[in-house]
Amino acid sequence: NAGVTQTPKFQVLKTGQSMTLQCAQDMNHNSMYWYRQDPGMGLRLIYYSASEGTTDKGEVPNGYNVSRLNKREFSLRLESAAPSQTSVYFCASSEPGTDQPQHFGDGTRLSIL
Amino acid sequence: AQSVTQLDSQVPVFEEAPVELRCNYSSSVSVYLFWYVQYPNQGLQLLLKYLSGSTLVKGINGFEAEFNKSQTSFHLRKPSVHISDTAEYFCAVSPNDYKLSFGAGTTVTVRA
Numbered sequence: 001n002a003g004v005t006q007t008p009k010f011q012v013l014k015t016g017q018s019m020t021l022q023c024a025q026d027m028n029h030n031s032m033y034w035y036r037q038d039p040g041m042g043l044r045l046i047y048y049s050a051s052e053g054t055t056d057k058g059e060v061p062n063g064y065n066v067s068r069l070n071k072r073e074f075s076l077r078l079e080s081a082a083p084s085q086t087s088v089y090f091c092a093s094s095e096p097g098t099d100q101p102q103h104f105g106d107g108t109r110l111s112i113l
Numbered sequence: 114a115q116s117v118t119q120l121d122s123q124v125p126v127f128e129e130a131p132v133e134l135r136c137n138y139s140s141s142v143s144v145y146l147f148w149y150v151q152y153p154n155q156g157l158q159l160l161l162k163y164l165s166g167s168t169l170v171k172g173i174n175g176f177e178a179e180f181n182k183s184q185t186s187f188h189l190r191k192p193s194v195h196i197s198d199t200a201e202y203f204c205a206v207s208p209n210d211y212k213l214s215f216g217a218g219t220t221v222t223v224r225a
Contacts, residue, residue, distance in 0.1 A: 004156075031211050040122070042203055042215035043157075050211065058212075090156060096211045099164060101147060104156035 006105035013081045013112045021076040021108050023091030031094045032074035036087040081112045115140040115206045119216035134189040134219045136204035146187040147205040199223045
């Protein structure tokens with residue numbers, strides 16, 4: 001089925017380690033997003049890419065970097081993981097101007113010890 | 114900037130009873146409004162959206178929501194819930210049609 005694919009689904013890191021979360025969509029969407037979900041806080045936007053070649057900070061960008069590798073792929077990197085980054089990370093994509101909502105992946109559950 | 118307040122963090126309800134989830138938003142510009150559902154260990158799925166037109170919006174699985182501009186609300190309702198409606202529900206707003214701001218979520222637990 002068409003959609004948003006995130007890898008890995010689960011990961012445990014030690015403080016200070018680095019990691020890249022991968023996201024790919026096959027819906028030919030121009031816009032892609034990274035969110036983190038924490039209990040009682042809903043989803044908060046980390047970074048987004050309105051179109052290929054552009055990236056912008058969201059609400060909580062500190063400690064993260066992103067790369068829009070091509071139209072399909074949008075990766076999120078933690079250079080030096082901290083326990084405060086323990087969360088569930090969601091990638092989403094959308095096509096602005098088409099009346100279609102954002103489509104979400106199934107999430108990556110990341111624990112940092 | 115936009116913000117979203119979901120007024121109830123937990124809503125327990127009996128099977129076949131009605132449920133209402135409350136959502137208020139603030140924004141200095143016109144917004145699009147959404148309700149998403151998240152089942153355990155899954156991503157978010159769109160239930161319904163309001164972009165323009167009729168203020169009563171019907172979505173999937175028997176849910177509907179009403180946009181009230183004067184009260185800046187977008188409450189979600191279902192007349193009769195099922196066990197399978199147990200999930201977390203998120204209200205979200207967008208000033209354009211891509212960046213979303215989410216509420217903190219409402220956990221609905223349906224009991225037999």
